[in-house]
Amino acid sequence: MMALRFGILGTAGIARRRMLPALRAADGVEPVAVASRRLDTASGAADEFGLVAVEGYQALLDRDDIDAVYIPLPTGLHAQWIEAALAAGKHVLCEKALVPDLATAEKLVEQARAAGLLLMESFMFLHHSQHAAVRAMIADGVIGEPRVFTSAFGIPPRPDGDVRYAADLAGGALLDVGVYPIRAARLFLGPDLTVAGSVLRTDPKYGVDVAGSALLSTSDGFTAELSFGFEHAFRSMYALWGTKGRLSLPLAFTPPDDHVPVVRIEDENGVREVPLAADRQFVNIAAAFARTVREGGDFAAHGDDILAQAALVSAVRAPSLPD
Incomplete structure (x- = not known):
């Protein structure tokens, strides 16, 4: 072909x-x-x-x-x-x-x-095999029933003139790095997600958001705690906290092709680390x-995925107020 x-x-x-x-x-x-x-x-x-x-x-x-x-x-x-x-x-x-x-x-x-x-x-x-491996671990009950998903993606401040600071080009942390934790939350919590609240910090010099946090939840109370920004030490991770333990994955979003992922699992028996295969997500x-x-x-299905993501991103930017 x-x-x-x-x-x-x-x-x-x-x-x-x-x-x-x-x-x-x-x-x-x-x-x-x-x-x-x-x-x-x-x-x-x-x-x-x-x-x-x-x-x-x-x-x-x-x-x-x-x-x-x-x-x-x-x-x-x-x-x-x-x-x-x-x-x-x-x-x-x-x-x-x-x-x-x-x-x-x-x-x-x-x-x-x-x-x-x-x-x-x-x-x-989403095309790196480490996430399928983590989902399989969760399905196997390695941490019991998941209750909280946590994710963060932050990078150090960029130099003046960086396109991420250009308000007229839709710059800002939410659209650049914040979308990753949101998409990861959808991967693990599914489509039943709403934005319970969010905070964005706008830099008056640039007129764009440079940091933010959001709380998402499912209808049955499974929560996602997300943070992102341009004024942080580098961090790219997610973790799931369940009824029997906690699982975390560092360098979740931007691993080099030769990076060997390591999943950290903490439970009543102690701490263990599980190496996974390197992969080429690009x-x-x-x-x-x-x-x-x-x-x-x-x-x-890809169109539906785009719309679901855009709806959550829009809600994080302008969360609805409680009645």
Whole structure:
């Protein structure tokens, strides 16, 4: 079967460091071209990976040798270029957060469905085998009945001029790092989640949120305690606390390909550590995207996932007040 031919809209760091190498390594994928607003910028990435350099994002979308695009642009530019890519008949893998609000997510999901195209939000961590291993442990009762999920993702302050601080490009901690703990909570607690409360701290210098916390809950009282921000020592973890013990996983969201995960389990018998296999989550998501397109996978499920995520993110930003 013919490989899925990819174009890349933008030369962001995550594209050059992680996704372009992954697209080259993934089964069923052929990266073809990379675009930037300036040809010299596109040429730098293209020369590094043996691709065609294209000046301008629309010029890449107009090519007939591209089946799908990967979009690593700032969040505030996602909607414009997702819409343009879908209009050009391209499947879309877009970096998180897909868009800043639920209404825009609904519009783009409807456009993708009407066109019969795959639109996927690139939560690459979901494609690392460590999380399936943890879920299997939970199902086996290693900590009893889960009661509380805790997760944090924080990074040190960024330098002035970093796009994460650009209010006009939908910057801010919630959309950059906060979406990871929210998506992880959904992975372990399921779809029955509402936002009980949240706090965001906005930096007046930048006009974007730089830190936040949220409390989510299911209808039966299973809670998720989430924290995130740009003014922290690095932390990327989640833990589950149950009736018989506690399980935690450090470096949950951004492990290097050669990282050997270690699950820490604490119970009445003491503490033990369980090593897991290293994995390549960027390669895995690229291959999964291509497989879904080429084998006629469930496009609708990805649309539903986008909407569920956007609804929770919107609720964390503006939680409803109690009656």
